[in-house]
Amino acid sequence: MLSPVPSASSSADDVPPRTPPHNYEAEQALLGAILMNNRAIERVAEFLRPEHFADPVHGRIYEACLALSTKNQIANPVTLKTYLGNDPGLKELGGDTYLARLAGAAAAIINSADYGRLIFDLHLRRELIAIGEDMVNDAFSPDLDAEAGAQIETAEQKLFDLATAGQTEGGFQPFKTSMLAAINLAEAARKRDGKLSGVTTGLRDLDQKLGGLHASDLIILAGRPSMGKTALATNMAFNAAKAYRVETGPAGERKVVDGAVVAFFSLEMSADQLATRILADRCEINSHKLRQGELSQDEFTRLVEASQELYGLPLYIDDTPALSVSAVRTRARRLARTQGLGMIVIDYLQLLSGTSGKRPENRVQEISDITRGLKALAKELNVPVLALSQLSRSVEQREDKRPQLADLRESGSIEQDADVVMFVFREQYYLERAEPGRRPEEAEDKFNSRYDDWHKRLAAVTNTAESIIAKQRHGPVGTVRLYFDGQYTRFADLDNWHGTEIPNE
Numbered sequence: 355m356l357s358p359v360p361s362a363s364s365s366a367d368d369v370p371p372r373t374p375p376h377n378y379e380a381e382q383a384l385l386g387a388i389l390m391n392n393r394a395i396e397r398v399a400e401f402l403r404p405e406h407f408a409d410p411v412h413g414r415i416y417e418a419c420l421a422l423s424t425k426n427q428i429a430n431p432v433t434l435k436t437y438l439g440n441d442p443g444l445k446e447l448g449g450d451t452y453l454a455r456l457a458g459a460a461a462a463i464i465n466s467a468d469y470g471r472l473i474f475d476l477h478l479r480r481e482l483i484a485i486g487e488d489m490v491n492d493a494f495s496p497d498l499d500a501e502a503g504a505q506i507e508t509a510e511q512k513l514f515d516l517a518t519a520g521q522t523e524g525g526f527q528p529f530k531t532s533m534l535a536a537i538n539l540a541e542a543a544r545k546r547d548g549k550l551s552g553v554t555t556g557l558r559d560l561d562q563k564l565g566g567l568h569a570s571d572l573i574i575l576a577g578r579p580s581m582g583k584t585a586l587a588t589n590m591a592f593n594a595a596k597a598y599r600v601e602t603g604p605a606g607e608r609k610v611v612d613g614a615v616v617a618f619f620s621l622e623m624s625a626d627q628l629a630t631r632i633l634a635d636r637c638e639i640n641s642h643k644l645r646q647g648e649l650s651q652d653e654f655t656r657l658v659e660a661s662q663e664l665y666g667l668p669l670y671i672d673d674t675p676a677l678s679v680s681a682v683r684t685r686a687r688r689l690a691r692t693q694g695l696g697m698i699v700i701d702y703l704q705l706l707s708g709t710s711g712k713r714p715e716n717r718v719q720e721i722s723d724i725t726r727g728l729k730a731l732a733k734e735l736n737v738p739v740l741a742l743s744q745l746s747r748s749v750e751q752r753e754d755k756r757p758q759l760a761d762l763r764e765s766g767s768i769e770q771d772a773d774v775v776m777f778v779f780r781e782q783y784y785l786e787r788a789e790p791g792r793r794p795e796e797a798e799d800k801f802n803s804r805y806d807d808w809h810k811r812l813a814a815v816t817n818t819a820e821s822i823i824a825k826q827r828h829g830p831v832g833t834v835r836l837y838f839d840g841q842y843t844r845f846a847d848l849d850n851w852h853g854t855e856i857p858n859e
Contacts, residue, residue, distance in 0.1 A: 376408030398470030556593020614696025722767035
């Protein structure tokens with residue numbers, strides 16, 4: 355027999371009534387301090403807003419004080435009477451008499467910031483209660499379109515916005531503070547083996563051109579299909595994670611001295627496919643053989659050894675398809691809180707959706723929102739964001755297939771928001787598909803000459819790739835030649851003198 359379910363009324367009667375947290379006396383003391391000395395408002399104006407007051411009348415009084423302060427006018431009971439004389443809420447409290455009482459209840463000017471922080475803290479608690487109530491109501495909602503995962507992401511977004519509300523770190527700072535930060539950055543770069551100020555890509559020529567991947571930068575890596583965008587991004591993510599190294603300071607603080615914890619959002623490939631690529635590279639085993647399981651005993655031994663080496667790699671892969679920018683932001687923030695975060699990779703840009711999760715009619719506008727969101731994320735978490743991007747088919751119509759900025763899909767917003775735009779190009783791909791055939795009535799020696807020319811051109815570019823830096827805010831543009839091994843999906847330095855002393859020219 356089923357036990358009776360307690361009624362809602364009986365359970366509600368057991369819960370004592372609770373009012374949202376507030377402190378009217380603190381609000382009165384702060385307003386009195388402002389009315390007595392308007393300079394008190396400077397201590398709280400940066401983080402305290404009228405809506406933070408529990409009493410709406412107090413919020414309107416504070417708003418009037420802010421307005422008068424902005425106009426360089428005095429805010430006191432006499433001047434406020436002009437703005438709030440007809441306020442019904444103030445009239446209920448006593449009108450002019452209440453303003454005079456506020457001035458009499460003034461807190462010490464030195465304590466005004468403390469009162470403001472208390473008012474703000476209580477506001478956060480009330481908002482937290484409201485978010486909790488919304489979460490409960492949304493979870494009970496019978497709307498089938500409101501998926502639980504989307505509700506969790508919405509709740510996390512609200513909580514993060516609430517956690518960052520009122521932070522004042524974004525205000526002015528003296529130049530000496532910025533200068534010291536720049537000097538510390540240069541000192542850290544000088545101590546690193548590669549003399550880098552950013553996260554290493556593991557490719558020396560590319561690092562030398564870029565100075566590494568800089569914090570707060572949005573880096574776009576674009577190319578046509580089969581050029582190796584994902585392979586290059588995977589190599590860079592692996593190299594950054596492998597180089598990750600931290601030091602513990604004298605006070606016990608941990609400081610990253612090289613490499614990065616990497617978040618890889620793979621919207622196209624699965625996590626195991628990316629892991630297979632990395633393993634194939636490290637073991638020097640054909641990735642197809644690795645997927646098929648056609649391994650010799652020696653190859654399997656190398657596979658086990660490599661997997662043990664890579665087991666603790668600080669590389670985190672999220673292969674959820676069709677993510678929105680807000681979901682990327684939420685998950686990146688979560689990883690930053692739990693594991694730390696030094697670099698984000700997104701494969702690829704056009705597979706992201708806008709914040710709303712719905713595709714608007716204007717795809718260009720949505721891409722613009724996405725790139726702005728990624729740039730904001732890079733600045734917010736102070737990490738480089740490497741986003742892959744497709745190129746338009748206009749490349750295929752030209753004789754020279756090397757990409758240009760105009761070839762970026764929805765190029766205006768991507769080019770504008772990006773700090774660095776790189777293209778990956780492999781001439782070998784196009785030459786292999788342009789093997790000359792003998793034309794009708796063509797002499798054999800002429801055909802052989804054409805074929806030899808083609809073969810020489812192909813031999814010159816086999817196993818090579820170009821990283822074309824078309825835009826860089828912090829440094830030069832130009833082309834970096836790389837080694838590419840398609841069998842292991844590996845990019846590496848092309849020059850054979852790397853790792854040794856550079857010969858004198």
